[in-house]
Amino acid sequence: MTREDIIKPENLVYKRTPVLTDATMHYCPGCGHGVVHRIIAEVIEEMGIQDNVIGISPVGCSVLAYNYFDVDFVEAAHGRAPACASAIKRLRPETFVFSYQGDGDLASIGCGEVVHACNRGENITMIFINNGIYGMTGGQMAPTTLEGMETVTCPYGRDPKIMGHTMRLTEMLAQLPGTYYVTRQAVYTPAAARKCKKAIRQAFENQKLNKGVSFVEVTSNCNSGWKMTPVQANKWMEENTLKYFPLGDMKVDGKFDPKFIERVGTFDQPNETIFSLRKK
Amino acid sequence: MAKQLVLMKGNQAIAEAAIRCGCDGYFGYPITPQSEVLEHLMAERPYLTTGMVVLQAESELASINMVYAGAAAGKRVMTSSSSPGFSLMQEGLSYIAGAELPALCVNVVRGGPGLGTIQPSQSDYFQTTKGGGHGDYRLITLAPASVQEMYDFVELGFDLAFKYRNPVAILSDGVIGQVMEKVMVDDYKPRWTNEYIEENCPWAATGHRSTGKHRIVTSLELEALKQEAINDRIQAKYRKCEEEDARYEAIQCDDAEYIFVAYGSAARICMKSVELARAEGIKVGLIRPITLWPFPTKAVKEIGSRMKKILSVEMNAGQMIEDVKLAVDCNIPVEHYGRYGGVIPTPVEILDALKKMIK
Amino acid sequence: MTEEIIIAGFGGQGVLSMGKILAYAGIMQDKEVSWLPSYGPEMRGGTSNVTVILSDERICSPYLNQFDTAIILNQQSMDKFESAVKPGGLLIYDPNGITHHPTRKDINIYQVAAADKASELGISKLFNMIVLGGFLKVKPLVTPEMLHKGLEKSLPERHHHLIPKNEEAVEIGKGLLTPYHTI
Numbered sequence: 142m143t144r145e146d147i148i149k150p151e152n153l154v155y156k157r158t159p160v161l162t163d164a165t166m167h168y169c170p171g172c173g174h175g176v177v178h179r180i181i182a183e184v185i186e187e188m189g190i191q192d193n194v195i196g197i198s199p200v201g202c203s204v205l206a207y208n209y210f211d212v213d214f215v216e217a218a219h220g221r222a223p224a225c226a227s228a229i230k231r232l233r234p235e236t237f238v239f240s241y242q243g244d245g246d247l248a249s250i251g252c253g254e255v256v257h258a259c260n261r262g263e264n265i266t267m268i269f270i271n272n273g274i275y276g277m278t279g280g281q282m283a284p285t286t287l288e289g290m291e292t293v294t295c296p297y298g299r300d301p302k303i304m305g306h307t308m309r310l311t312e313m314l315a316q317l318p319g320t321y322y323v324t325r326q327a328v329y330t331p332a333a334a335r336k337c338k339k340a341i342r343q344a345f346e347n348q349k350l351n352k353g354v355s356f357v358e359v360t361s362n363c364n365s366g367w368k369m370t371p372v373q374a375n376k377w378m379e380e381n382t383l384k385y386f387p388l389g390d391m392k393v394d395g396k397f398d399p400k401f402i403e404r405v406g407t408f409d410q411p412n413e414t415i416f417s418l419r420k421k
Numbered sequence: 422m423a424k425q426l427v428l429m430k431g432n433q434a435i436a437e438a439a440i441r442c443g444c445d446g447y448f449g450y451p452i453t454p455q456s457e458v459l460e461h462l463m464a465e466r467p468y469l470t471t472g473m474v475v476l477q478a479e480s481e482l483a484s485i486n487m488v489y490a491g492a493a494a495g496k497r498v499m500t501s502s503s504s505p506g507f508s509l510m511q512e513g514l515s516y517i518a519g520a521e522l523p524a525l526c527v528n529v530v531r532g533g534p535g536l537g538t539i540q541p542s543q544s545d546y547f548q549t550t551k552g553g554g555h556g557d558y559r560l561i562t563l564a565p566a567s568v569q570e571m572y573d574f575v576e577l578g579f580d581l582a583f584k585y586r587n588p589v590a591i592l593s594d595g596v597i598g599q600v601m602e603k604v605m606v607d608d609y610k611p612r613w614t615n616e617y618i619e620e621n622c623p624w625a626a627t628g629h630r631s632t633g634k635h636r637i638v639t640s641l642e643l644e645a646l647k648q649e650a651i652n653d654r655i656q657a658k659y660r661k662c663e664e665e666d667a668r669y670e671a672i673q674c675d676d677a678e679y680i681f682v683a684y685g686s687a688a689r690i691c692m693k694s695v696e697l698a699r700a701e702g703i704k705v706g707l708i709r710p711i712t713l714w715p716f717p718t719k720a721v722k723e724i725g726s727r728m729k730k731i732l733s734v735e736m737n738a739g740q741m742i743e744d745v746k747l748a749v750d751c752n753i754p755v756e757h758y759g760r761y762g763g764v765i766p767t768p769v770e771i772l773d774a775l776k777k778m779i780k
Numbered sequence: 781m782t783e784e785i786i787i788a789g790f791g792g793q794g795v796l797s798m799g800k801i802l803a804y805a806g807i808m809q810d811k812e813v814s815w816l817p818s819y820g821p822e823m824r825g826g827t828s829n830v831t832v833i834l835s836d837e838r839i840c841s842p843y844l845n846q847f848d849t850a851i852i853l854n855q856q857s858m859d860k861f862e863s864a865v866k867p868g869g870l871l872i873y874d875p876n877g878i879t880h881h882p883t884r885k886d887i888n889i890y891q892v893a894a895a896d897k898a899s900e901l902g903i904s905k906l907f908n909m910i911v912l913g914g915f916l917k918v919k920p921l922v923t924p925e926m927l928h929k930g931l932e933k934s935l936p937e938r939h940h941h942l943i944p945k946n947e948e949a950v951e952i953g954k955g956l957l958t959p960y961h962t963i
Contacts, residue, residue, distance in 0.1 A: 162635075195494065195628040198639075207637045213626035215493040216639035217486065218516050224483040225490030231474045232446050232496045233615075236628035254486075257479035428800075428807055428815075428933070454819055539819070600842045601800070601815035603807055692840035767845035 158186045164208045171371025173361030174202060176328040177270060178209055180338045181239070184345055185212060194237040195229055197222040199251075201243035202276040220251025223258035226265045237348055239266040245275045248284040248310045255314065262319030262353035266344040269311065269356065272363040273382060280366035284308035287385055292366070307385060311358040315391040315401075321353040323392040327360045327383070329375040340390075353395070360386050425606050431571040431597045432457035434604050435501060435527055438575035440467040443612040444525075445496035446474035448487035450506060453539040454595040455529035458501045471612055481506040485513030485526070492522035493638035495618035495625030497579050501527035503595075504545055505536060508553070514588050515554030519640030521624070521655065523582035525575065527591040529598035532763035540763025541595030543687060546740035549592050550714040557652055559659050561589040561666070562713040564684040568602035570711075576607075581666060585658050586624070592713060594736065596686035596765065662715055669717035670709040673699070674724050677706030679775065682721060682745050683734040684710045686765070691734050693768035698775060705775060713741070721748035731755045732778055734771055736764075781836050783921055784844055788829035788861055789853025794908030797934065798851075799830035801912065805922035805930030806834040814842040827856050834921055851915055855879060868963070872915050882960070889960040890918060892953055906949035913953020924950075 160182035168174045185191055191212055198206040200219035207214030217225045222240035230238040247255050247269050258265070274292055275281040281294040287307050289298045299307070315323040322344060326337035337359060344355035360382055364374035391401045429437065436458045439447055449459045459477060467473035474491075478484040484500045491498035502510060507528040517524050528549065532542035545553075549562050561581050563574045571593060578589040613621075619631045626636045642648040673695055674680060681691040688709040698705045708724055710717050725731050725745070731753055733742035739757040746755045758774035760766040785802070789795045796817050806813040814833040831847075833839050850861045852873040858880065865871050867886045875881070876895035892914030898907040916922065922930065927950065931943045 192630050193628050195626055197490070204641060207635075207639060211630075211635045213628050213630060213636045214638070215490055215626050216520075216637070216641055217490070218512060221482065221486035221489075221513075224478065224486040225493075227476070227483075228446065228448060228474075228487035228491040228498070229494045231476065232491050232498070233494055233628060238628075253479055254483050257483065426807070428804055428813065595819070596816065596843055599817055599819050601803060601813075602839075602842070603813060686841075686843065690841040690843060693844075696840060765843045767843070768841050769845060 158182045160185045160191050160211055162209055162211045166209055167205060168202065169365045171362070171364045171374060172202070173272065173328050173359060174270065176334055177268065177337070177359050177361075178206065180328070180334065180341055181241075181268065182210060184338065184342045187342070188345060190237050190345075193235070194239070195233070197225045197229070197238070197240040199240075199242040199246040201246045203241055203243060203270065204277070206241055220246050220249070221254055222246065223251065223254040223263070223265075223267065226267070227258050227261065227263045230263055230265050234264070237266070237345060239268060239345070241268045242270070243276070244269070244271045244273065244283045244285040248308055252284075252310070255310070256317070259314045259317045259354045259356065260319045262321075264348055264351050264353060265355075266341075266348055267354060267356045268341070268344075269358040270361050271311075271358050271386065272361040272366070274363045274366040276363045276366050280363070284310070285386075287381060290381075309386065311356065312391060314354075314356055315397055319353050320356055320392055321395045322347050322355040322390075324356070324390045325358040325360060325386060325388050327378075327388055329362065329378060333388070358386075360388065423608055427604055427606055428601050429568065429604055430457055430599060430601050431565070431568045431593060432501075432529065432599070433461045434568045434572040435575055435591070436461035436465070437604075437606055438572040439499060440465060440471055440473060441607050441609050442576040442579065443471070443497065443610040444473055444499060444575070444579070445612055446476070446487075446491050446498040447500065448476050448478050448484040448491070448498065449500050450478050450481050450484050450502065452503045452506045454531060454541070454598050455501050455503045455527070457598070458527065471609065473612065481509035482513070485510035485517075488524045488526070489513050489517050489520070489522065492517060492524040493520065493626050495622040495627055497523075497583075497613065499525035499527070499575075499579075501529065503529045503531050503539075504533050504542070507545065508548070511548070511554035513554075514560065515556050515558060516640050517588045518554075518558035518560070518655070519556060520638050521586040522588070522638065523579070523586050524588045525578040525582055525591070526588060527593065530592065530594040532761060538763035539595070541686060541736065541765060542761060542763055543594055543685060543736035544738070544740070544761055545592065546713065546735070546737060549590050550716070550744075558655065559587070559714050561585065561587055561662060561715070563589065563591050564711060564713050565591060565593055565597055566685050566688045566709060568597065568600060569604050571597060572604050572606065585662055587658065587662075592685070594686050595763075596689075659715075663718075666712060667715040667717045667719070668711035669720045670711060671720065671724060672707040672709065674706035674708065676704055678704045678729050679732065679779065680706045680708055680725065680728050681732050681734050681771070681775070682708045682710070682725075682741065684713060684741065687734050687736050690766060690768055691771060694771040694775065697768055697772050703775065703779070710741075716744045716748065718744070718748040721745060722750070725749040725753055728753055730778055732775055733757045734766065734774075735759045736766065737761050781834075782839075783834045783849065783919065784847045785832045785834075785849045785851065786829060786844075786847045786861055786864065787832065787851040787853075788827065788857030791826055791828040793828070793853050794905075795828045795853065796830050798908040798912050799832040800934045801927070801930050802832050802834070802922065803930075804933040805926045808926040808929040808933070809922060811835060812837065812839050814839045816842045827854070829857065829861075849915065849919065851911060853911065858882065870918060872911070872918065874911060885961065886963065888918070888962045890914065891958045891960050892956050893958070894953060894956065897952060897956060898949075901952075903945070903949060906946060909946045909949035910953035910956065913950035914957040916950065917954040917957045
């Protein structure tokens with residue numbers, strides 16, 4: 142059997158979605174960005190909206206996201222993607238608009254813009270990749286860095302007394318009346334990725350119905366920044382990150398899920414699951 | 422409704438012109454002395470008539486980035502602010518210039534530095550004409566000296582912004598923003614249709630991939646040689662703009678022995694000083710730059726070279742004087758007279774400064 | 781003809797709107813007009829002033845330091861603007877609350893006791909129109925017809941039924957005008 146014998150339409154079991162371009166992604170092996178990109182691209186393909194969507198890319202590892210999606214894209218200044226998405230959606234309400242940001246971009250420098258876009262209830266889809274670190278600039282502390290976790294700007298572990306607490310921005314946003322759908326997902330296992338795809342599909346479908354902000358946090362790893370192998374990073378994320386950032390829907394159909402609060406614990410005192418992550 | 426004569430504030434004229442010239446969106450944040458722009462738009466509610474989007478953003482940072490994105494989507498969008506807010510917008514303006522997008526921003530200048538005062542000033546000349554944000558870029562800068570020009574420069578600003586795909590600033594101040602004068606307003610012009618944008622703005626990220634290829638709006642280019650080529654292209658636009666779009670007004674310069682060079686409200690005050698000086702037999706004229714960038718270098722050189730002396734009158738500590746000196750290659754003595762920190766020079770004190778210079 | 785006017789008093793006395801009505805009336809008479817308010821924190825309860833220029837020619841500076849006419853409604857404004865009246869010019873003031881009366885001998889000075897009259901008639905909101913009447917008596921820059929049109933333009937339509945009351949107040953002001961010192 143030759144190669145040509147095998148490459149036939151009837152033998153096709155997987156085809157890359159045409160919403161992704163041929164460009165080779167620059168992401169590190171094991172990084173979650175590529176998986177989330179593919180999920181978004183597949184959702185766009187399945188919904189048949191490739192010719193009616195504008196993406197907003199951030200500053201950070203995914204700054205070049207526009208090279209990988211075959212849809213129109215606007216690259217925003219650091220942190221300002223929600224402002225950009227708000228304007229475009231208001232000026233082109235017929236178009237599907239999504240922003241794609243990391244945790245430095247969204248939770249730190251762009252904290253104001255995301256809060257106000259959510260508070261205004263902009264009819265947009267927001268994707269938030271949370272890996273607890275600044276990847277592109279070389280592994281500095283992010284607002285989402287876990288307490289005790291080491292980065293190059295907290296080499297002795299994040300000390301909340303000096304560096305502030307780990308920020309659960311998604312939980313904050315879920316409490317704003319402008320958000321309609323708020324969820325935290327992950328892509329570290331095939332099962333998680335499938336669930337994540339369902340959530341992202343929902344986030345785009347809501348836009349069709351003019352429902353307000355649909356916000357999907359994807360808790361991810363940064364094996365380069367965390368200085369681990371991809372497998373170690375995923376395991377570490379499951380054992381540590383997901384305790385402070387539990388997965389699941391926080392707000393569905395505009396209603397806050399009280400069960401989620403129970404799982405997270407109250408907001409007014411440090412979470413009891415905080416532990417020292419300091420390496421020996 | 423055809424043309425109409427109305428009495429309005431400079432700030433209201435900006436807002437009214439935006440609605441009537443077919444602007445697609447305004448994004449702004451309140452700050453004295455320009456808040457009437459947003460107030461007038463919110464009172465007029467153009468979103469119910471022309472479909473123009475008006476949004477009070479959470480900050481100037483958000484405003485300018487909304488403008489950036491709106492422009493990226495091919496829409497005619499604008500913002501307005503005053504000095505401290507305009508400082509916050511510099512990053513966004515650099516991105517707009519870098520991504521080669523058309524946009525309009527209005528700065529109704531107040532005295533600084535810092536929080537400064539809310540009274541009128543021209544102390545943002547350097548920031549606006551020399552590039553307040555990072556990188557090699559220029560803001561095409563229009564300096565209105567009347568409420569009518571506040572009105573007219575909105576449409577002119579959009580025209581220039583789209584001609585060069587570059588941000589345009591209207592550099593006004595508290596006097597021109599707050600004063601009420603007669604304005605001839607135009608009939609309403611329709612906004613551009615999406616089809617028109619699709620045809621005429623092939624660079625815009627409209628979401629529709631009508632060219633068959635996805636369009637990317639970005640100011641990022643990591644390869645230095647490619648970034649240099651982008652800069653070459655941008656600089657070529659600026660040379661063309663200097664050639665074609667430098668504007669000025671010359672008042673009583675033909676028989677003059679001295680001239681004032683002044684823009685905006687300082688030019689208006691100098692007009693009075695010219696009147697007072699001529700009544701005393703002093704032959705003085707006035708060059709009023711209408712574009713501050715590109716600066717009307719040729720005109721200032723040509724007219725200025727015939728003069729005995731030139732007085733640059735500014736509501737700042739001496740900023741435009743540098744461009745005046747360059748224009749006459751320092752061959753003619755150029756002096757500066759200015760008040761700052763929100764103090765407005767009076768016609769008489771400018772006349773006194775002229776007499777002192779002549780002596 | 782060019783008339784350069786400063787109107788100055790407390791915020792809330794209707795200083796700005798008096799100027800606006802003059803400006804609108806001027807427009808109706810095909811004049812060039814300029815109306816430049818003081819703005820900012822001084823608006824709220826502090827002093828407030830507006831420079832109004834009516835002219836047959838293009839108006840040069842909207843900002844001035846010398847005026848043909850000063851209409852003064854409180855002591856602070858008197859202290860600030862008495863000296864800003866051009867020689868031979870006009871100063872009109874309401875003596876209510878004025879402790880240091882004007883002393884210049886080279887200008888025409890008139891009083892309009894508008895505040896007392898307005899409270900006597902229970903029309904304190906029309907105080908500024910009484911003052912305006914006094915001014916128009918000395919300098920009839922705008923005709924009563926044009927003033928009517930100016931009121932129509934400057935008042936929101938829901939207040940148009942008050943225009944006759946405004947006009948009456950102007951007439952009252954004309955009657956109240958009293959010379960204080962004339963040259």
